[in-house]
Amino acid sequence: MKLFDVYPINDINITHAKGSRVWDENQNEYLDLYGGHAVISIGHSHPHWINRIESQLRKIAFYSNSIKIPIQEELAKKLGDVSGKKDYQLFLCNSGAEANENALKLASFHTGRKKIIAFSKSFHGRTSLAVAATDNPSIVAPVNQTDHVMFLPFNDPQALEDAFRQHGNEIAAVIVEGIQGVGGIHVAANDFLLSIRKNCDQYGAVYIADSVQCGYGRSGKFFSHDFAGVEADIYSMAKGMGNGFPIGGIIISPKLKAKHGMLGTTFGGNHLACAAALGVLEVIDQEELIHNATEVGMFLNASLKSIGTFTDVRGRGLMIGFDVPEHLKNLKKHLLFKYKIFTGEAKPNVIRLLPSLAITMEDAATFMQQLKNAIEHYQD
Numbered sequence: 001m002k003l004f005d006v007y008p009i010n011d012i013n014i015t016h017a018k019g020s021r022v023w024d025e026n027q028n029e030y031l032d033l034y035g036g037h038a039v040i041s042i043g044h045s046h047p048h049w050i051n052r053i054e055s056q057l058r059k060i061a062f063y064s065n066s067i068k069i070p071i072q073e074e075l076a077k078k079l080g081d082v083s084g085k086k087d088y089q090l091f092l093c094n095s096g097a098e099a100n101e102n103a104l105k106l107a108s109f110h111t112g113r114k115k116i117i118a119f120s121k122s123f124h125g126r127t128s129l130a131v132a133a134t135d136n137p138s139i140v141a142p143v144n145q146t147d148h149v150m151f152l153p154f155n156d157p158q159a160l161e162d163a164f165r166q167h168g169n170e171i172a173a174v175i176v177e178g179i180q181g182v183g184g185i186h187v188a189a190n191d192f193l194l195s196i197r198k199n200c201d202q203y204g205a206v207y208i209a210d211s212v213q214c215g216y217g218r219s220g221k222f223f224s225h226d227f228a229g230v231e232a233d234i235y236s237m238a239k240g241m242g243n244g245f246p247i248g249g250i251i252i253s254p255k256l257k258a259k260h261g262m263l264g265t266t267f268g269g270n271h272l273a274c275a276a277a278l279g280v281l282e283v284i285d286q287e288e289l290i291h292n293a294t295e296v297g298m299f300l301n302a303s304l305k306s307i308g309t310f311t312d313v314r315g316r317g318l319m320i321g322f323d324v325p326e327h328l329k330n331l332k333k334h335l336l337f338k339y340k341i342f343t344g345e346a347k348p349n350v351i352r353l354l355p356s357l358a359i360t361m362e363d364a365a366t367f368m369q370q371l372k373n374a375i376e377h378y379q380d
């Protein structure tokens, strides 16, 4: 059997990893400023995370949500403590798309309404409603097309105000990334997020903070929406949550009430996934990784600006993007194959940095030095 060929892949076989380093089958060492698409939050193969998973595996890996699973409550308590959203309720699933799918569904159940507001350059996942709320027609199949989703310009409080004035009583939810990731690293302005909160309150709609990529401490706060001092009704999470162990979830404001059967999943919240997620939160907490994300992020941001090569260095914490000029258009490839550094991208010309929150200042400085070398010796 062959693989279904949907991924444009790099010809590299990573065989082991530690912290912010990975090694291929030929023992080449790479510096990882991509984290497998923002997934590696506490560093590859963290010993505490491995211990948590190993010891859980020896007890029980899985049972379904038909029995009590106390480790889910332990995870909810720790997540409340670390995120500061102590009075929210946790629903666990398996991926970012699934988290958003459940968030949108819950908003519709809660309001009895059908319309969703999403924004230009948004990415919310590839399942039916999540992809319908994603601003990329090339990944929306005909069966996913719906007129329930309304796209508005990002960071435009006036357009939002106008849409609510016209359709306010039909709108179930507004879904917004605190920092757009796939769209190219665009930070939602504080006044924009405040106007989402205000309009949702006024018209009884649900504010969904898609924190799948920008959440879990990556921005330098647990949720990047916290910078605006707003509280969303639902936060969706996934990538950094398990440090590579598949888990996603939503946390839900106390004003949204649960009903048996309303949401559900077979695998979501299994013992092993909860152990992995608890391991992640314990390390984030003990090693003060959110503080590290702020510090190293500030260093990278300032250093990138000081080179003068890149226009518009942007982002927060360890979610950084910059536009690559045309004469360096293969820079990302050069960084990977000549300098052995993984970075992310956003089409058409953005490099995205999404390292582990545990990346050291030394590794960040090594990256900057190698980036300068790559620019200085650039040759296609």
Ligand SMILES: Cc1ncc(COP(=O)(O)O)c(C=O)c1O
Pocket (backbone or CB within 6 Å): 095, 096, 097, 098, 100, 123, 124, 125, 126, 177, 181, 182, 210, 211, 212, 213, 214, 238, 239
């Ligand atoms: C903001 C955002 N939401 C949702 C998703 C979908 O997550 P998943 O790929 O786990 O379904 C992504 C993935 O890149 C994302 O960046």
